[in-house]
Amino acid sequence: MRLVVARCQVDYAGRLTAHLPMATRVLMIKADGSVLVHSDGGSYKPLNWMSPPCTFAEEVDDEGVASWTVTSKTGDTLRILIEEIQHDSSHDLGIDPGLQKDGVEKHLQELLAEHPATLADGLRLVRREYPTPIGPVDLLCRDADGNRVAVEIKRRGEIDGVEQLTRYLELLNRDPLLAPVRGIFAAQLIKPQARTLAEDRGITCAVVDYDALRGLDDPTDRLF
Amino acid sequence: MRLVVARCQVDYAGRLTAHLPMATRVLMIKADGSVLVHSDGGSYKPLNWMSPPCTFAEEVDDEGVASWTVTSKTGDTLRILIEEIQHDSSHDLGIDPGLQKDGVEKHLQELLAEHPATLADGLRLVRREYPTPIGPVDLLCRDADGNRVAVEIKRRGEIDGVEQLTRYLELLNRDPLLAPVRGIFAAQLIKPQARTLAEDRGITCAVVDYDALRGLDDPTDRLF
DNA sequence: TACTCGATTTCGGGG
DNA sequence: CCCCGAAGTCGAGTA
Numbered sequence: 001m002r003l004v005v006a007r008c009q010v011d012y013a014g015r016l017t018a019h020l021p022m023a024t025r026v027l028m029i030k031a032d033g034s035v036l037v038h039s040d041g042g043s044y045k046p047l048n049w050m051s052p053p054c055t056f057a058e059e060v061d062d063e064g065v066a067s068w069t070v071t072s073k074t075g076d077t078l079r080i081l082i083e084e085i086q087h088d089s090s091h092d093l094g095i096d097p098g099l100q101k102d103g104v105e106k107h108l109q110e111l112l113a114e115h116p117a118t119l120a121d122g123l124r125l126v127r128r129e130y131p132t133p134i135g136p137v138d139l140l141c142r143d144a145d146g147n148r149v150a151v152e153i154k155r156r157g158e159i160d161g162v163e164q165l166t167r168y169l170e171l172l173n174r175d176p177l178l179a180p181v182r183g184i185f186a187a188q189l190i191k192p193q194a195r196t197l198a199e200d201r202g203i204t205c206a207v208v209d210y211d212a213l214r215g216l217d218d219p220t221d222r223l224f
Numbered sequence: 225m226r227l228v229v230a231r232c233q234v235d236y237a238g239r240l241t242a243h244l245p246m247a248t249r250v251l252m253i254k255a256d257g258s259v260l261v262h263s264d265g266g267s268y269k270p271l272n273w274m275s276p277p278c279t280f281a282e283e284v285d286d287e288g289v290a291s292w293t294v295t296s297k298t299g300d301t302l303r304i305l306i307e308e309i310q311h312d313s314s315h316d317l318g319i320d321p322g323l324q325k326d327g328v329e330k331h332l333q334e335l336l337a338e339h340p341a342t343l344a345d346g347l348r349l350v351r352r353e354y355p356t357p358i359g360p361v362d363l364l365c366r367d368a369d370g371n372r373v374a375v376e377i378k379r380r381g382e383i384d385g386v387e388q389l390t391r392y393l394e395l396l397n398r399d400p401l402l403a404p405v406r407g408i409f410a411a412q413l414i415k416p417q418a419r420t421l422a423e424d425r426g427i428t429c430a431v432v433d434y435d436a437l438r439g440l441d442d443p444t445d446r447l448f
Numbered sequence: 449t450a451c452t453c454g455a456t457t458t459c460g461g462g463g
Numbered sequence: 464c465c466c467c468g469a470a471g472t473c474g475a476g477t478a
Contacts, residue, residue: 001229001250001262001264003227003229003250003311005225005227005315005317012456014456015327015455015456016325016326016327016328016455016456017325017326017327018323018324018325018326018456019323019324020320020321020322020323020324021321023317023318023320023321024315024316024317024318025317025320026225026227026252026315026317028250028262030264030265030266031264031265032264032265034267034268036262036268038225038252038260039317039319039320040225040254040255040256040317040318040319040320041254041255041256041276041319041320042254042473042474043258043273043275043276043472043473043474044258044260044268044269044270044273044275044472044473045268045269045457045472045473045474046268047320047322047323048323048456049267049268049456050456051267051268051456051458052265052267076456086315087227087313087315089311089313091229091248091250091310091311092248093229093247093248093249093250093263093264094247094248094264095263095264095265096244096247096249096263096264096265096271097244097245097247098244098271099242099243099244099271099272100242100243100244101240101241101242101471102240102241102242103239103240103241103471104240104469104470104471105468105469105470106469135467135468154469155469155470156470158452159452160384160387163387191451191452192451193451193452236471238471239470239471240470240471242471266458266459267458267459268458269458269459269472272471273471274471275471275473300471325456327456328454328455328456329453329454329455330454359452359453378454379454379455380455382467383467415466415467416466417466417467449478450477450478451476451477451478452475452476452477452478453474453475453476454473454474454475454476455472455473455474457470457472457473458469458470458472459468459469459470459472460467460468460469460470461466461467461468461469462465462466462467463464463465463466463467
C-alpha cells in the first residue's frame with residue numbers, strides 16, 4: 001500500500017468519461033495495482049478510481065512532472081497528472097482476515113423461517129427458498145386454514161419487492177395443487193408507496209422487528 | 225485529512241453489526257470526522273467506515289493503548305482499537321472542485337430524444353420526461369402510423385426497468401386521448417430476463433449504441 | 449426535509 | 464464465468 005498526497009489532475013475513460021481538475025488529493029495505490037483518489041470529504045466512495053485487476057505505470061517527463069497511467073483489461077484507463085507531491089510513503093499490510101457481518105437479509109430470513117407465526121397467527125413453514133421458474137420464493141407457508149401463503153422478505157420494503165412477490169403469486173396460483181396462494185410482504189421497514197401497492201393487490205404487509213426476533217430465538221444459540 | 229497505518233481491531237454497530245479482527249490497515253480520517261478503514265486489496269469500498277455527519281473521539285488508556293470511537297447522530301458507532309501505529313500524518317487538502325462526468329443515462333436520453341428514429345423507423349418525439357401521476361416517462365413519441373409510443377431508457381436494461389415501463393403503459397392507456405400506447409425498452413445492454421419479460425408483455429426491446437449515437441449528433445457541438 | 453432513482457454502483461452467492 | 468440480487472449502498476434531483 002502506497003499513500004501519496006499530491007496536487008493532481010485525473011482523467012478517466014471507460015464506461016463513461018470523467019475529469020477532475022487540478023487540486024490536492026490523497027492517492028491510494030493498493031498492492032494489486034488498483035488506485036483510489038480521495039478528497040477530504042464526501043463518503044467512502046473515492047472521487048475516482050480504478051478497480052483491480054489492473055496495471056499501474058509511473059513515468060516522469062523531461063521537466064520532472066510525474067504521470068500515472070492505470071489500465072484495466074477491459075480498456076478502461078485512469079490517467080493522473082502529478083503537479084506537486086506533499087507526501088509519499090509505502091506500507092506492508094499483509095492480507096486482511098476479512099469482515100464478519102450479522103443482521104443482513106439472510107439472517108432475517110432464517111429467523112422468520114424459525115418463527116413464521118410472528119407474521120400471522122397459526123402460520124407454519126412449508127419450505128424456505130421454494131423454487132419457481134422465475135426464482136425462489138423466500139418462504140412458502142400454510143396458514144391456520146391450511147391455505148398456502150408466499151412470504152417475500154426484505155430488509156427495506158420497497159416497490160420492487162412487491163412486484164417480485166406479485167410475480168411469484170401469479171405463477172404459484174396457476175398451479176391447481178397450490179392455489180389459492182396469498183402473499184405476505186415482510187420487512188423491517190415498509191415504504192408508504194410499497195404498502196399502498198401491496199394492499200391494492202391484496203398482499204398483507206408485516207413489519208418485522210429484527211431484535212425482537214433474535215430474542216425469540218433459542219438463547220443457547222448465542223452463548224458461544 | 226489524517227492518514228494512519230496501524231494494527232487495529234474494528235467493531236461497527238448500526239444497521240447491522242460487523243467485526244474486523246486485529247490486523248494492519250490504513251485508517252483515513254477526513255476533515256468532517258468520517259473514517260474509512262482500508263485493507264491492501266478489494267476495490268474502492270472500505271472494509272468498514274463511518275459516514276458523515278459524525279463525531280470522532282480519541283482516548284488513550286493507562287497502558288497507552290489508543291481507541292477511537294466514531295458516532296453518528298442515528299446511533300451508529302464505529303469503535304477502533306489501535307494496537308500499534310506504523311504511520312500517522314495530517315494533510316491540508318482544501319475543498320475539491322469536484323468531478324465532471326459524461327456518458328451517464330441522462331446523456332443517453334438526450335441523444336435518443338434527438339434521434340428517436342434510431343429506435344424505430346419513422347418514430348418522432350412528442351415530449352421528453354412526459355409527466356404521469358407515477359413519474360415522468362423518458363420519451364413519449366408517435367410512430368409512423370401516428371400511434372403513441374412510450375420509451376423507457378436505461379444504461380443497463382434489467383427487470384425493474386420493464387416493470388417501470390409496464391406501469392407507465394398501464395396508466396397512459398387509461399387515457400382515451402392517448403391510447404393505444406405501445407412501449408419500447410431501450411438500453412445499451414438488455415439482460416435476458418428483462419428481454420423475456422418485456423416481450424411477454426408486448427414491449428419492444430431496442431439495444432442502443434451510445435458511441436454511434438454520439439457520432440450521429442451534430443459535430444459542431446463537440447468542437448472543444 | 450423526505451422520497452425516488454441512477455451508479456464506472458460494488459459485492460457475494462449459485463448455477 | 465455469467466447471472467442475479469442485496470447493500471450500513473451513496474448522492475443528486477425534486478416535490
